Amino acid sequence: MRAVYSCGLEATFDVIGGKWKCLILWRLHPDARRFGELKRLVTGITEKMLIQQLREMEADGLVRRQAYPEIPPRVEYSLTPMGISLKELLGPLCEWGSKYIEQMGGQHLCEDAETQTQCVPG
Amino acid sequence: MRAVYSCGLEATFDVIGGKWKCLILWRLHPDARRFGELKRLVTGITEKMLIQQLREMEADGLVRRQAYPEIPPRVEYSLTPMGISLKELLGPLCEWGSKYIEQMGGQHLCEDAETQTQCVPG
DNA sequence: CAGGATCCGGGCCGATACTG
């Protein structure tokens, strides 16, 4: 988060901008997820990027991290109420994107996109 | 625009991601804008970034460029129906951002943000 | 299992100067 914004949109994009954060947001609701689980769900992300994005989202108050003192270690990530409220807004944007891809001509959505239900709000 | 997306959201962010595009989107509707006018409205942007973003948005089918063969030259930029439909979705995101800034503690919105009406859909 | 540390390239983005 920055210091000064001239528009709420800047803040929103600051918080979920970049390549990964909105995809992570999808996966953390309604069920909490473990680190490894999340890594499998967010296709293509590296551990470095995942932990980095999670830490930023935690600092921004969107994500809660719950560590259990066990062996082997277990950590669960979930959305805060603020995170949930934001995730709820992304549905229309996702639908717009799908329609856009379609109109722009073609088979740009990969086949398993539907079965992965990445865009279906939980 | 890329080749393959696993989710409509990726496409949406591809199209309005980055620092400037959503701010430009605000300013191109409902009234068309000239280049210089736009440059003044989008505070802080350089000519290079402005023309670069406009070209990308034009290639993505969000923006229409209309050049008039006059001296001195005149060029007007406006939103396509697709661009308008996207802009319409950004309102809630902007409100979320403003509320977020407020809750996160403070005076992060610069004073003239309100008077600039950057977040008020035209 | 859940990370940490390090190296590295590409491109986003800005500054500056110039043009038809």
Next chain:
DNA sequence: CAGTATCGGCCCGGATCCTG
């Protein structure tokens, strides 16, 4: 007025290896 051209910093994001 509406751009072009060039230079360069920074940091996003990936690859790889390592640890409690």
